[in-house]
Amino acid sequence: MKRFIPAFQWQSRAVLMRHLRVHVRNWHTMLVPPIFEPLILLLAFGVGLGRQIEGFVWQGLELDYLRYLAPGMLAYTAFMIAFFQALFGAFVRMHFQKSWEGQLTTMVRLEHVVWGEALWAAAYATGYAVVLGLVLSVFGLTGYLDLQWQWLPVVVPLLFLCALAFSAVGLFFTAVVPTIDHMSLPFFLVIMPIAFSSSTYFPLPDVVVLREVVLLNPLHHLSEGLRWLLVAGEWTWHLLAAAGLCVLVIFLFVPLDQRLLRKRIFGEQ
Amino acid sequence: MSPIPTETETPVARQARPGGRDVLLDATGLVKHLGGKRVVDGIGLTCRSGEVLGLLGPNGAGKTTTLRICYGYLRPDEGSVAIAGHDLQGDPDSARRCLGVCTQDDTFDADFTVKQNLVQTGRYYRPRPERLAQRIEALLDQFGLREYADSSPETLSGGYKRRLMIARAVVHEPKAVFLDEPTTGLDPQARVAVWELVSSLREQGMAVVLTTHYMDEAARLSDRLQVLQNGKVRAQGKADQVLGDVVGEHVVILHATEPKTAEALAWIETNFGEGVRPSQVLSDWHVPFDAQQLSAFVAAFADLRYEVRPPTLDDLFLALSEERV
Numbered sequence: 001m002k003r004f005i006p007a008f009q010w011q012s013r014a015v016l017m018r019h020l021r022v023h024v025r026n027w028h029t030m031l032v033p034p035i036f037e038p039l040i041l042l043l044a045f046g047v048g049l050g051r052q053i054e055g056f057v058w059q060g061l062e063l064d065y066l067r068y069l070a071p072g073m074l075a076y077t078a079f080m081i082a083f084f085q086a087l088f089g090a091f092v093r094m095h096f097q098k099s100w101e102g103q104l105t106t107m108v109r110l111e112h113v114v115w116g117e118a119l120w121a122a123a124y125a126t127g128y129a130v131v132l133g134l135v136l137s138v139f140g141l142t143g144y145l146d147l148q149w150q151w152l153p154v155v156v157p158l159l160f161l162c163a164l165a166f167s168a169v170g171l172f173f174t175a176v177v178p179t180i181d182h183m184s185l186p187f188f189l190v191i192m193p194i195a196f197s198s199s200t201y202f203p204l205p206d207v208v209v210l211r212e213v214v215l216l217n218p219l220h221h222l223s224e225g226l227r228w229l230l231v232a233g234e235w236t237w238h239l240l241a242a243a244g245l246c247v248l249v250i251f252l253f254v255p256l257d258q259r260l261l262r263k264r265i266f267g268e269q
Numbered sequence: 270m271s272p273i274p275t276e277t278e279t280p281v282a283r284q285a286r287p288g289g290r291d292v293l294l295d296a297t298g299l300v301k302h303l304g305g306k307r308v309v310d311g312i313g314l315t316c317r318s319g320e321v322l323g324l325l326g327p328n329g330a331g332k333t334t335t336l337r338i339c340y341g342y343l344r345p346d347e348g349s350v351a352i353a354g355h356d357l358q359g360d361p362d363s364a365r366r367c368l369g370v371c372t373q374d375d376t377f378d379a380d381f382t383v384k385q386n387l388v389q390t391g392r393y394y395r396p397r398p399e400r401l402a403q404r405i406e407a408l409l410d411q412f413g414l415r416e417y418a419d420s421s422p423e424t425l426s427g428g429y430k431r432r433l434m435i436a437r438a439v440v441h442e443p444k445a446v447f448l449d450e451p452t453t454g455l456d457p458q459a460r461v462a463v464w465e466l467v468s469s470l471r472e473q474g475m476a477v478v479l480t481t482h483y484m485d486e487a488a489r490l491s492d493r494l495q496v497l498q499n500g501k502v503r504a505q506g507k508a509d510q511v512l513g514d515v516v517g518e519h520v521v522i523l524h525a526t527e528p529k530t531a532e533a534l535a536w537i538e539t540n541f542g543e544g545v546r547p548s549q550v551l552s553d554w555h556v557p558f559d560a561q562q563l564s565a566f567v568a569a570f571a572d573l574r575y576e577v578r579p580p581t582l583d584d585l586f587l588a589l590s591e592e593r594v
Contacts, residue, residue: 014392021389022380102376102437104342106393107365266343267303 003255006111007119015108015116016123019089023124034131038073042139045069045201058203063231066145070136071230072200074159075223077132079198082125082163083191086170090117091180100265110265114171114258121167126160148233155226158243162222165246168253175260199223218245290317291353293367293445293476296339298348301331301500308334309345310500316445316476321467323491324480325582327589331500332480333373333449339478340370340447353444366394369438373449375430377422383433384409384418387440394441404440412436412466428459435466439475446470448479452486464490484582498589508582516580516588517545517557521566525552529573536569548587555584 006012023030050056050065058068094100100113108116133152139145173186197210198219204210214220218241225238262268294316301309309331316322324332337343339350341357341364350357355364377386387405391398398404409415412432417425422433431451438446448467452460460483467490470477481487487494488508496504496511504514523530537545537556547556557580558566 010395011393017392018378018389097379098374098376099378099380101372101374102378102390103393105340105370105372105376105438106390107362107395108393109341109361268344 003111003258006109007115009112011108011112012115012119015103015113016119019116019120020123031131034128035135038077038132038135041073042066042069042135047144058227061232066139067147067231068227069201070145070147071226072223074129074132074155075162075198075219075226076195076200077129078125078159078163078222079166079195079219080191081128082121082166083170085121085124086117086167087173087183087186089121090171090174091177091183093117094174094265095180104265110262111258114254114261118164118167118171118254118257121170122160122164125163125167126156129159129163130156147230151229151233155229158222158239161243162218162246165218165249165253168250168257171257172253172260175257175264194219199227216245218242218249221245290319292317293353294339294350294478296348296350299335299338299345299350300347301334301338301343301345303334308500309338311348312497312500312502314339314478314495316478318444318474318476319471320492321471321477321479321490323487323494324478324497325487325494325585326497326503327586330497332497335497336447336449336478336480340368341365362395366396366441367444369441369443369446371431371434371438371446371448371451373453375422375434377430377433377437379421379423382419383414383422383425386422386433386437390437390440398441401440404442408436408440411469413462426459428455428462431455431459431463432466435463439470443475445476445478448477450480450482452481452483460486484586488582496585496589503589512580512582512585516584517559518580519558519560519563519577520580520584521556521558521563522576522578523547523554523556524574525554527574529570530554533570533573537566540565546588548584548590550587555587557584557588
């Protein structure tokens with residue numbers, strides 16, 4: 001458990017707050033992507049492409065593609081933004097800005113830096129998802145989108161948990177990729193397969209092997225769980241599976257991140 | 270030569286030793302392997318309040334690794350470090366609260382201004398530094414950073430970047446400060462400014478440990494030198510003592526253009542063997558001698574033209590390099 005205690009220590013919060021201060025200072029530019037990225041995607045795919053799809057059926061329910069897409073986008077946002085921030089953002093701070101080295105000469109230790117980065121990536125991704133939720137609400141107010149809106153605030157803690165798990169995976173690649181030029185490899189080899197086998201943007205084909213494999217994909221359970229809740233108002237086992245798998249990922253990856261980063265930064269085993 | 274603590278004393282007992290200033294850094298038996306190599310091999314360091322300890326040695330001697338162990342960046346494979354009586358492994362928070370670090374590379378936070386860097390560094394310490402805002406204002410004045418307070422550190426000159434790095438290292442009023450090559454790459458004026466800052470830290474009662482490649486800097490700033498070679502302490506003490514131990518009392522410079530220089534070198538090898546190792550510097554040979562050896566040499570080569578001067582720390586480096594070869 002000693003690898004997890006630092007998550008609750010003030011040094012990890014100090015690292016998290018350092019990142020928050022930098023981003024809050026640039027709030028006007030930081031808010032642009034979370035507003036306009038989903039807006040464009042919702043208009044292009046949800047409204048634009050959705051009009052071309054007639055008789056879209058999910059789990060026996062006939063619904064607009066926009067209604068199918070919206071919960072998937074929430075899940076995908078928690079996944080991708082956390083992973084991206086923990087991979088690129090942390091790598092830049094570690095390798096180019098040397099801000100990790102500066103922190104590590106104070107009372108902050110490596111385990112705090114790892115937890116601070118993971119918590120920050122998760123918080124940032126959750127904030128991004130909250131802004132997306134607000135954009136979705138605008139679509140709801142204008143009559144384009146019909147969801148079980150009362151459940152939207154309830155899923156925020158789950159989004160944070162999942163984002164924390166994905167940021168732990170991102171930090172794993174931060175620890176192992178040799179240079180920033182190799183960053184595309186985890187995207188092609190890990191992220192895209194996870195993303196496209198997760199029912200975020202389209203229902204998975206009814207292939208037996210795929211059905212078995214996606215049972216281990218927390219993003220699939222998250223998007224399906226959110227969809228059942230926000231579209232049909234039903235709590236399903238998918239949400240529990242998503243939470244359980246994410247806790248497992250956190251327990252597996254955070255100690256691994258700490259060990260690999262210790263080796264990378266200090267040259268120690 | 271400064272007193273070296275005995276092996277049997279505990280760090281706390283050493284710190285409390287009556288009649289002397291507090292021992293604020295006490296490292297014993299440090300061993301560190303990196304990349305399969307034993308880069309630190311049983312090094313011990315002490316530094317007292319108001320004292321500057323200079324760590325010298327050629328590249329690869331283990332200076333930076335030793336320093337990094339002492340400020341808790343690296344974990345020693347063997348040995349222990351106590352900062353102001355707090356064991357760095359057993360009580361890392363208390364120990365780290367008492368130390369400040371200026372790394373070799375600039376590691377300030379480029380996302381913040383100069384002043385914000387000091388504020389942010391203060392946030393990495395608990396208990397929080399008392400009257401941090403006033404402390405930062407005072408540091409801006411003391412380190413000549415006032416007019417750059419709202420600038421990005423990236424826009425500062427090399428000298429001012431170093432000032433910021435040292436100001437960051439002391440923002441929380443530590444007891445021991447570690448400066449890893451604080452003046453490397455600076456022009457002479459900026460170096461003198463950093464020297465003055467280091468002296469002011471000493472006057473404030475901090476224990477200062479610094480590594481440097483500049484011999485004049487080491488001699489001028491340090492109360493005591495510790496010379497490292499191949500991960501071990503090769504010599505320690507005042508600058509002149511260290512030079513006497515490692516180099517000798519005199520250095521004779523033989524010019525290669527002199528016809529009898531080759532003969533003189535052969536004579537030295539025949540008469541002193543491994544006891545005297547001449548170093549070639551460009552077209553000259555620098556030969557360290559003690560008084561007896563020098564008088565024998567003078568008697569043997571009365572008609573040879575050569576120079577005799579006291580040894581410098583440059584000779585120390587040459588001597589260490591020759592030993593390594």
